[in-house]
Amino acid sequence: MTRGQGVLRGHGLLLRRAQRRILDGVDLALAPGEILALLGANGAGKTTLLRCLLGLLRPHGGTVSLDGTPLATLSRRALARRIAYVPQAHVAPFPYSVREVVGLGRLPHHGPFAAPGAADREAVEAAIAQLGIGALAGRPYTELSGGERQLTLIARALAQGAGILIMDEPVSGLDFGHQMRLLGCLERLAADGYGILKTTHHPDHALACASRVALLQEGRIVADGTPTEVLTADAIRRLYRVEVEILRSPAGRSAFVPAG
Template sequence: MADTLAGCGVCYRRQGRSVLNGVDLKLCQGDLVSLLGANGAGKTTLLRLLLGFEAPHGGEVRLNGAAMAGQNRRRIARAVAYVPQAHAAPFPYRVDEVVALGRLPRSGLFGPPSQHDRALVAATLERLGIAHLATRPYTALSGGERQLALIARALAQEARLLIMDEPLSGLDYGNQIRLLDQLGRLAADGFGILMTTHHPDHAANCSTRVAVLIDGRIERDGPPAEVVTIDTIHRLYGVRVPQDRLRFRLAP
């Protein structure tokens, strides 16, 4: 059975101010959904609610058709994995050690990694093309390499739904393109991916769907060609972009 994650009429308030107001958003395996929104629109808050890190003040989050509230955290982690923005680890863990942390929801906190755990970590690194980095200190990696290592950690959870908070932030153009290519491959392999981004061109190029968060609601949610328009960009960012600038797909 395919995994699904859905926000159903989700509402959230912060210091008496409404941040999210009746958000509906669904993620299924095979989806690559880009979430667009201006700074302060509530994108990260919505991700935290979908991950179960916080509880909504109205509506609910449903995992595989059942309310997430009250579900066991370990069970949630086996279905949904989080990929934060690339960050610097406080200690120089090896890359394979960072990736192996993704096994904790299945193997538990105690005891050494099993042979299966080690084999899965190695296979995940190979899948993302970073097996040669396995014994390198995580702190010595480039931004793009760190982001791939964090995705590998999420894949090691064997979760089929991935939530990513601005995974392209801080990456140079080459690493952005490489990462978008990897995300497309993962979606084609049956992973469901929801990522936030500030770049309509990224959303238009790689996504199966684009969702637009404005004034605490999902105003549009559909195919990129229908959603990423002059009017949408104006609503989001207050600028009008000429039509020819919206031809985001690169020539072969």
């Protein structure tokens, strides 16, 4: 069964801080079944853009809509049923178990005071199994490594049941094996109709699993298209100010390496 729940769209987004434009006329849309990788140097405005698309920041100009409905007209609970967020870092104030943290993703469905039902418990266990963190389920979240916490937050987003996943550097803190398994998981979710927007500092990951890539530079989207169209050596040089070249394997995989 597909999860597609409409298009999330930002149009003409403008956001200022003091005299600086953090976002400067950004247009970006995410459709069901897409994995959209957003790349940009530190300070380019990636996290700010995500927060606008989530309705957590109100831009000074432009609009954000979900399937044509302005986000500003939707309640936080209604939004949480359709959009899930995986932040870059999170510290729990209490030593909740991993299962309890994942269970917080069900709050939009049963509210903060009602006891979770069978469907909630089933969704939690399914998300834990999907991320392969069953061995962590009973452990305190505060005792986990950074990578284990990140997997827990992704499981929480899946348990939420939203059709749109917005992830701020989801591979942060994950070892190589977990990174590859997570990329495979995202591909399966997109095939099931989820729309996924993720920021990343790894062009190779975007080449490996993204269906679209957008480049954010100085508050503007300077490129938006397929990975092979957008991710060129020249684009990476302009974005990160580093010389690279592309290596291609006999199997057709590509990777960026430092030039020379």
